[in-house]
Amino acid sequence: MNFQEKTLKSEQVYDGRIVKVFKDNVELSDGQKAYREVVKHSGGVVILAYKDSETILFVRQFRYPMKEVMLELPAGKLEYGEDPFVAAKRELEEETGYQAKKWADLGYVYTSPGYSDEKLYLYKAEDLIYTKQNLDEGEILEPLEMSYDEVLKKINDNEIVDAKTLCAILRGNIL
């Protein structure tokens, strides 16, 4: 099946600090015309950091879009063009105060492929050494530790509901 969509017209409707928004008109492979809204985002990194084989580092923070305090893995935005691995090392240390001696690549995911190009790179970090938490301005968050079993229970109980966190937990624990 031919799925390609051809851009007929693209208009930028918002240029923000975090997102840019485009309104495009496209032609589908069967000749139908359609309308697409696209949010552009610089992408980010997510770190599944094991303090020991049973203990995972989390952060708790207020998430303004939902007005809820959420439990998530350490994570952060990429600067445009930044090497994701450089960002992963920075974000882990800024948010939790830990550096890691051992890193593994857990691939990537798209968070909302229907309307956003946001791509998140997932990493596993082990052999941690504590240095010092060093948050960005305007960022208030609390690092904490949880056992793997507790994490699975909280996922099952809708107490961990952050998609990137579930993705990294799955990627870090299959095959």
Added chain:
Amino acid sequence: MNFQEKTLKSEQVYDGRIVKVFKDNVELSDGQKAYREVVKHSGGVVILAYKDSETILFVRQFRYPMKEVMLELPAGKLEYGEDPFVAAKRELEEETGYQAKKWADLGYVYTSPGYSDEKLYLYKAEDLIYTKQNLDEGEILEPLEMSYDEVLKKINDNEIVDAKTLCAILRGNIL
């Protein structure tokens, strides 16, 4: 720790068909001022449908923000205010042609809590009966079947990179 953020000013900067965008000024719990961009989205549903105990229904479609053909679980947007379970039944039948006699709630996730309020409700569907695929206008997609083992392998190989799909696979297979 007090995490609350107080909205000082909220300005709508884009009002689209799929997303609305707001620029807010907030005050953090420590008195710092910060800036938040928020994408509002109606949310959606994701369906982990088992044709038999080993076989999962997928759809393949072109995703315009990435200009890539992606493998994802059947899913769809909520109408504002719609019951997610009603939407799940509709989307499964529209996209794959199947109705299900047995449904289970797999909770929910937020896809991008840093900047979007998009909430996806996850369901498991079993005991399937074929009726007829019936796509929305402007939607071209191909249903297909994959074994659970093949799904895990494709996740591990970055051939399934859709976050909501990984979330539903994890939620459907823990505890």
